[in-house]
Amino acid sequence: QQQVKQSPQSLIVQKGGISIINCAYENTAFDYFPWYQQFPGKGPALLIAIRPDVSEKKEGRFTISFNKSAKQFSLHIMDSQPGDSATYFCAASRGGGGNKLTFGTGTQLKVEL
Amino acid sequence: NAGVMQNPRHLVRRRGQEARLRCSPMKGHSHVYWYRQLPEEGLKFMVYLQKENIIDESGMPKERFSAEFPKEGPSILRIQQVVRGDSAAYFCASSSKRESYEQYFGPGTRLTVT
Numbered sequence: 001q002q003q004v005k006q007s008p009q010s011l012i013v014q015k016g017g018i019s020i021i022n023c024a025y026e027n028t029a030f031d032y033f034p035w036y037q038q039f040p041g042k043g044p045a046l047l048i049a050i051r052p053d054v055s056e057k058k059e060g061r062f063t064i065s066f067n068k069s070a071k072q073f074s075l076h077i078m079d080s081q082p083g084d085s086a087t088y089f090c091a092a093s094r095g096g097g098g099n100k101l102t103f104g105t106g107t108q109l110k111v112e113l
Numbered sequence: 114n115a116g117v118m119q120n121p122r123h124l125v126r127r128r129g130q131e132a133r134l135r136c137s138p139m140k141g142h143s144h145v146y147w148y149r150q151l152p153e154e155g156l157k158f159m160v161y162l163q164k165e166n167i168i169d170e171s172g173m174p175k176e177r178f179s180a181e182f183p184k185e186g187p188s189i190l191r192i193q194q195v196v197r198g199d200s201a202a203y204f205c206a207s208s209s210k211r212e213s214y215e216q217y218f219g220p221g222t223r224l225t226v227t
């Protein structure tokens with residue numbers, strides 16, 4: 001199976017709060033897990049990515065947590081800001097398989113003042 | 114340092130017409146991926162190309178769709194005899210080499226079939 005399941009579908013967070021988006025995958029051959037941010041009318045922008053040999057990666061306010069045994073990974077946005085309001089997609093790919101990305105269905109995040 | 118470029122940004126076609134979508138990868142990138150995003154859905158892989166080669170077309174519909182990436186010029190996704198169900202945003206992404214994981218996306222072409 002090549003699916004990547006993402007939740008929640010939508011999320012409202014207060015300014016300064018923590019936004020958490022979760023993804024689960026089935027194919028254990030996946031070895032690269034990026035997150036993309038997409039604003040309306042724009043293309044997805046690579047935000048942060050992780051390989052399965054680490055359990056956590058942090059870049060600024062964005063952190064990926066990775067649980068290999070559970071086949072789950074999540075994005076945490078600390079100190080969420082109104083400018084973070086966008087759609088977030090998790091994805092997965094497999095080296096040697098052309099690295100084509102399998103995307104989750106997306107989470108619409110709204111950060112309120 | 115230009116990113117991935119796509120044109121046109123918006124394309125309107127009547128049912129039965131042909132649609133041609135163009136993608137110029139980032140400078141120094143020779144690998145192109147095409148993805149389709151239907152309304153309220155995630156992106157779905159269509160095809161992966163290298164210069165003059167189709168590497169993986171497992172996500173392409175069997176009929177009416179074709180893609181190329183010539184030695185010179187942009188990659189082109191071609192949809193013949195468009196139908197309303199082809200209305201979607203089409204994104205291309207580029208990467209620098211075959212085993213490079215990082216893909217950088219263009220702004221997309223929004224195709225509307227009337």
